[in-house]
Amino acid sequence: MDDDFYSTDASDTPANLLSAWTYALPAPSSMLMTILLAFLAVILATRYLSERPSKLVDSGNGRTVGILPYWLPFIGHGFSLDLSPHGIFALNLGATTYNVSNLLAQKDSAVHFQSIAWIVVQKFFGVPKRSKAKYFKNWEEFNTYFIFLMKEPHLSNTLKATTKNLERNIPQMLTFVDTEVDLQPWERFGKATYISDSETEVNLMALMRDMLGHASVPAFFGRALLDKYPELLHDVYDFDKGTYFFLAGLPAWTPWPASARAHTARFRLWQALDDHQRALDATAEGKPVDPSWGDLDDVSELIMKRNKLFRGKLNILPCICTTDERFEVKERADLSILWALVVNANLVVYWQILNILAQPGLLDRIRAEISPYATVSKPFSIGTISEAPKLTISHDALSKDCPLLRSTYLECLRLFNQPWSVRQIATDVTITGDKKASNPVSFVMHEGEYVTLPHDLHMRDPKYFKDPMAFDPERFIVHNDDGSLSTNVGTIRPYGGGPSMCKGRVYAEKECLTLVAGVLAFWDLEPADKRAGWEIPEQVKTSAVSKPVHDTRVRIKRRKFDWEL
């Protein structure tokens, strides 16, 4: 069996381990009481022992970073985060201590990123520990492949495929049938209920999240992956919910349902992506492929290049490759790409659409702005039978020529996002406090400690953003001297910062604007409870873009277009 629970042995799957715990639950009450008392003693002791106040060091010139107390051993601060008055403190995730600073800039020689990235690849994505040497040997090469996300013509190739999927799927978003079996997959997960032949009630977040996933995942991995694994997106969502459990190293048998669910989801994702890799290997090596994969000619350049590197650089023939060069299927971390592709962008579109709908008058202004670039044309018809109206979207123009739409996107990234950057201290450093402050405090950080930069502290800081908790659709609009409008991102850091800044940011913006413009151009949405009106739910923190504390139930109808009036 591989380390990290990466086992295909059915007896050891997270699902089986979960059921083992279910059998253990109806234990005698005295035993339960003993377990509860022991648990209470452990958390009280942990609370007492875990706090480490900041101490003076360096002959009184600096302080160490204090560790906030926590209640659960191993998990540490996995569930909560509060700030000290200096905006600098330490927290514990699993067995590792992370310093948290509001001071961003440090020289490259003082901080490392690769060691952190490996922890994530190994603990979160579940690549076996033994693969470290192979990954470190090829690290630069994997990083150079991010040009397939960032640079032309590759970026446009992936965006073209994504836009095409959205242009096809948005007009077919709702089927208006009352037989569940005939619903689109995104309607089913959105708990769609039939109201009439022209109206459906559905959960907005679930619907938007899956709609974007059904456009972006096929654009990267090819159509066949989602066709063969229709639960894939939902496995990513469940896996993401376990971020802290994985980073804290909790095993699959941990008696915590969310942890077990996250492990099960990751196991299923491994199966799907391993299968995908085997099909890509076989296609490249001219071996027979399960016909349900098709010819895989729609897989993106990024995934194909990574597959080539996974197969080993010398793999003109598979037998020439040494095991040092070839990554076994179980060592391949394409789950990292799938996860990054889906978890954040797919939630932003929900917040953006909801906030546009909730601000009186904003929808009309956005529709007027996007109307030249998200157009709906009369369908072809014979007699009374006609196709769905045709949707055409220009993703480039939405970014460049629709400042109000782009400003609402940036405002959602500012308000509904808690992005973090993490670095490891390479040599002991002292971070000096603000010299203009009356009592500047300097902090000493030691080699090997981790620094985490929570960018949302700045993005919602009233010193920089007026009325920071309010959604201001025009916050990022710039009025130019010639009377034109444009947008300026300013100082927000929704995609993190430094060398590890998000490599999918340009793609993300364009796919999100394309979906939002397409949906608003094609459909009319109303709150299901008209008397309550639009409500913006509280946020649930995730690894970056928040989830809503509850979904938003909406009624949706197709808009009436010029030729129908």
Ligand code: HEM
């Ligand atoms: C609005 C949506 C998105 C947000 C808010 C977001 C946010 C982030 C953040 C905060 C990071 C960590 C940055 C750091 O360490 O400083 C990151 C990394 C990354 N993101 Fe995104 N992301 C989004 C969409 C995407 C998409 C669609 C992709 C496409 C695959 C993607 C690919 C990546 C990759 C590859 C990295 C790792 C970069 C590296 O380690 O060098 N992201 N993202």
